[in-house]
Amino acid sequence: MPDLKNLAFRTFLKYCYPPDFSAERSLREQQTIFREILSSAPDTALGKELKLHKVKNYSEFKKQVPITQYDFYQLYVERIKTGEQKVLTPDKVRWFGRTAGTTGGKYKLIPLTRKFIRRTQVAGTFYSLSRIHALDKTVDILTHKNFVMTGGIYETLQPSGIVVGDISAIMMKNIPLPFRTIYVPDNDLITHSSWEYKVNRVANSVSKADVGTISGVPTWHLAVLSKIKEQTPFNTLPELWKNYRIFFHGGVNFEPYRKQFEKLAGRSDALFFEAYNATEGFFGIQAGLEGGDLLLLTNSGVFYEFIPFAEYGKENAHAISLDKVKADVPYVLLVTALNGLLRYVVGDVITFTKLNPFSFRITGRTQEYINAFGEDLLLHNVVNTLMKTNEQFDTTINEYTVAPQYISVNNKGRMQFVIEFAKAPDDLNAYAAELDAQLQKENTNYAQKRSNNLALDTLEVIAAPAGTFYKWMEQKGKLGGQNKVPRLVNGRGVIEEILAICKT
Numbered sequence: 001m002p003d004l005k006n007l008a009f010r011t012f013l014k015y016c017y018p019p020d021f022s023a024e025r026s027l028r029e030q031q032t033i034f035r036e037i038l039s040s041a042p043d044t045a046l047g048k049e050l051k052l053h054k055v056k057n058y059s060e061f062k063k064q065v066p067i068t069q070y071d072f073y074q075l076y077v078e079r080i081k082t083g084e085q086k087v088l089t090p091d092k093v094r095w096f097g098r099t100a101g102t103t104g105g106k107y108k109l110i111p112l113t114r115k116f117i118r119r120t121q122v123a124g125t126f127y128s129l130s131r132i133h134a135l136d137k138t139v140d141i142l143t144h145k146n147f148v149m150t151g152g153i154y155e156t157l158q159p160s161g162i163v164v165g166d167i168s169a170i171m172m173k174n175i176p177l178p179f180r181t182i183y184v185p186d187n188d189l190i191t192h193s194s195w196e197y198k199v200n201r202v203a204n205s206v207s208k209a210d211v212g213t214i215s216g217v218p219t220w221h222l223a224v225l226s227k228i229k230e231q232t233p234f235n236t237l238p239e240l241w242k243n244y245r246i247f248f249h250g251g252v253n254f255e256p257y258r259k260q261f262e263k264l265a266g267r268s269d270a271l272f273f274e275a276y277n278a279t280e281g282f283f284g285i286q287a288g289l290e291g292g293d294l295l296l297l298t299n300s301g302v303f304y305e306f307i308p309f310a311e312y313g314k315e316n317a318h319a320i321s322l323d324k325v326k327a328d329v330p331y332v333l334l335v336t337a338l339n340g341l342l343r344y345v346v347g348d349v350i351t352f353t354k355l356n357p358f359s360f361r362i363t364g365r366t367q368e369y370i371n372a373f374g375e376d377l378l379l380h381n382v383v384n385t386l387m388k389t390n391e392q393f394d395t396t397i398n399e400y401t402v403a404p405q406y407i408s409v410n411n412k413g414r415m416q417f418v419i420e421f422a423k424a425p426d427d428l429n430a431y432a433a434e435l436d437a438q439l440q441k442e443n444t445n446y447a448q449k450r451s452n453n454l455a456l457d458t459l460e461v462i463a464a465p466a467g468t469f470y471k472w473m474e475q476k477g478k479l480g481g482q483n484k485v486p487r488l489v490n491g492r493g494v495i496e497e498i499l500a501i502c503k504t
Contacts, residue, residue, distance in 0.1 A: 016126070019134040021295045023358060033299070034303045043086060068344050112167075119338055124281075127297055144210050146214070148172065202227075210242075213246040216249070218254060222407045226409050254291070274294065302336070306332070332345060370415070372490060378488075385435060386435070393431050393434070397421050399419075401417075403489045404490070418468075420469055432458065
């Protein structure tokens, strides 16, 4: 007898969120979304200031609206905080999605409306489910529980009543009622603001549940699995959850964790499925079951533009629409969305691998960064931290590089600094401890991951012998000119090469 519940769900996904990503359809959807956003934007304070009522087409839109970053919106965000309406969007702002990355090391607040959540974040989730169901006819997410790890809900602003939280937590609060029963742990626990508070309680809650699917950032799940393992030893996830099969992941590069999760999966038919969503929008989903390429979501309330990365930051840099992109060219991603962001630099660099359907990979950031654990560690965070610590220890450095040591079920992760000192500190351990403390002050996401050593250990500093970085640059043929040592690398390749030189 067929499973009518799953059959009905598959039919719903197929017709309401069709897994058709042909270029023709995608370009048509982008035109529709552009017209929709353009029709409502003139009614907002920003729209009036930019005189968007005069804009009739994309060419005029590019001339009338500047390319924007978060600083452009800060004054408008302050107005929304007071309760003022129709500032960036004609719809009521109910949430601020909190995300790190501003110049001062503070978090950004991205305005979110009910319409935006429904049309962008919830729709993106359903497109993900539609895709994986189309790729594998045996997928079943309704029969067993979905163990999800989210961020937190932090505060309610007054007098506006706007709730501030991580986008993952806000999405949990907006899951359609018919689907809430399949998620564990309960909504209040999983969206709690304190990682320390919820990590043990989450471990206790989910260890006894009938989990078939897990969803979230790989590092967060590894931290919880490590807690579960302390109480209930296991080698593979089916030993813990006999019906476990699928991992929906996103937030950080999955490749450093793939082999570890494949081993944990303990079954040959395990599925790993990536979703590319951010506070600013839900942008892509995995193209095939094998991973790798992502499909651009073109019907999720976001209009895309692309700046060739080689031109980014130049005075004559110009953006193009989706119909003009080329394969194998890195582009800086711009979004115009239903939440009021216009031509906004998300910060990601993507490269299209195919143009029908529009398939791509995330190939970098607009600046050096590390995001191995969801910490969004930026170059200015590290520079400021080093300056303050070196001043306290009367220390100077010649060269340095930073990389993550990846978390596992048995070991916590950490940041690893390899530093070639011109004047070294007397106590390297004390120096590392102070560097860690300063980095927590500089970056709120890093501080959260470091809270009570639950997910990350204190960073490690390795003193490199004099000439180490020179030898590395020499080996790479990068001596002289404009060549520079990579400062932040979101992987282990560079630092392992440098550590090998340290040992010779």
